[in-house]
Amino acid sequence: MDTKFPPGANSIEARDIAYQMHPSVDLRQYEETGGLIIDRGEGIYVFDAEGNRYIEGLAGLWSVAVGFGEERLADVAYAQMRKLPYYHTFNYKSHGPSVDLAEKLIEISPEHLKKVHFTSSGSEANDLVIKMIWYRSNALGLPAKKKIIGRIKGYHGVTIAAGSVTGLPANHGSFDLPLDRMKHTLTPDYPRDHLPGESEEEFSTRMAAALEDLIAAEGADTIAAMVAEPVMGAGGVIVPPAGYWDKIQAVLRRHDILLVADEVICGFGRTGNMFACETFGIRPDVMVTSKQISSSYMPLSAILMSQDFFDPIADESHRLGIFGHGFTASGHPVATAVGLENLKIIEERDLVGNAARLAPRFLAALKALEAHPAAAWSRGVGLIGALELHPGETPAAVGKRAQALLLEEGVIARGVGDALCFCPPLIITAEQIDDMFAAVGRALDRLVAEQEA
Structure with missing residues (x-):
């Protein structure tokens, strides 16, 4: 189908159809109907x-x-653009906005989280967390401990590793995903999946038993972490039933498996607490945040981690002479300045x-x-x-x-x-x-x- 419009076509709808490839749509339908x-x-x-x-x-x-049209965020972005529109955090360099936002995040997050690393999206952050988990296992002399558990209907992004932990078929089909290191356990969807007469607590016990069975089948010594949203968002807003997180965390602790809490949707107030981990009594080794960190006025995400998670990675980087990872826009000064102001607004209001x-x-x-x-x-x-x-x-x-x-x-x-x-x-x-x-x-x-x- 030829949708080419002449240069200067005056309809934004026509130009959108002609020139833009959109995410998360039927691309041929978009050519027919637009958006x-x-x-x-x-x-x-x-x-x-x-x-x-x-x-x-x-x-x-x-x-x-x-909300939309918040002038304070526009003003902060403009001021930072004029002062330092871009710099990086590579090669022993830093800048004020990223330092200030990291400090603020540690101040407001669960007290055992001590270090922050910035990226630009939830997908990017989750992908990096998986890389860091693998790096950490190698640092600890556990080269077989690399598998990651996600959940059916879980959503953690669309990059190759994060998309593999995601448990939605639409994000796997024809992409050759998921990677074989990624395993999936059951969705804690009590209204849809509970057995006749089964209470929420009993259902949660069954979900924990399914996780235990998966770990036994794969071998606990091969499983590094579980990545999970406190409340499952893009999978349909699935709220965990009573007892679920207590029982799941007990299984993970018993088998020395890390817990990564994906707070990309839930973080910064969505559940009535600053973080959903507080709402549901979750103590993660790593917490991934994005979206509401800047109200998406700027692309920004932040990985918060415990000292115990960070230390083996730091030791391995010292042995190798470098932590061989980085993104050009990590900790971008405009994005982090906007993120800090956004958190101030959330608190002040x-x-x-x-x-x-x-x-x-x-x-x-x-x-x-x-x-x-x-x-x-x-x-x-x-x-x-x-x-x-x-x-x-x-x-x-x-x-x-x-x-x-x-x-x-x-x-x-x-x-x-x-x-x-x-x-x-x-x-x-x-x-x-x-x-x-x-x-x-x-x-x-x-x-x-x-x-x-």
Whole structure:
């Protein structure tokens, strides 16, 4: 199909189709239909090229904590651009913004996390963590201890290693993934997968037993780490059932397997605490953060690690004479300056507290929608949640149609399978939550009317 438009074509939609290859779409369908062109943002709202306003119910990609159009972040970026627009952290060099942000992250994170390394995305961060785990095993004289456990439906990015730990078939197909070092255990999806009469605690015990069985089958001496989200995001907002994290951590400790907490979506207030590890009583060896660290105003991620994790890596770098890794933009001064200011805004405006205070209203609104004939059940924690819809004959078709109808009602959400997922900016108000879910109700009414026609 030839979609070439002449240079200077005056339609942004036409030029988008002609010149851009988009992620996470059916590329041939995009050539046929194009996509929604977003022109500007203000608070919890974004506006398309025609001027239509939408509640951004997914905060962009689970990430714009402080909302759109925050002038303080623009001002800090401009000031840093003028002072030091770029520098690196290679070869025994550093700069103020990266130092300041690292110090701030250590101040607000769980107290056993002592070191920070910056990258530019969650995928990049998780990929590097896996490299560091392998490096660390070699440093400890454990060359066989290299396998990484993820979970079915887990999401950790799309680079080769991180994409392999991800447990979503859409991110594996035709990419020759996953790598054979990556293993996957069960999804802790209690509403969908529990046995008749099985309590949440009993279900969690079964999930821990499945992990124990996987470790026994592979050999504990070959498994280095488990990488897991406290709340599974892109897999459909799957909230862990009672007892799950206590039981999983006990298994990992028993077999000397590291735990990497992927807080890319959950971190910086989403669950009503600064980190979801606090919400669920998780003590990770490594914590990966991104998205809300800068409200995605700049590409930025940070790996936080314990001293026990760091020390063997540092010792090995001393033996070799170098830690042979680095990205050009790691610790970028503009990105880290914006990240620091973003964290100041989150603290000054008590956005973590806002998430905690509004969580009951948000979750109650989701719960109320369970009474709708299109809905099956809801789930969530803090200001992240999902509404599961009754499926149709084709998997995910109902979720896709509901997402499209909701867009027409002025709300951007994410269809994952046959669920609608929500993760609004942390600045959202009670009234805006009501507006968002009223629109969901209208969209579901239209969905049912179509199904009955």
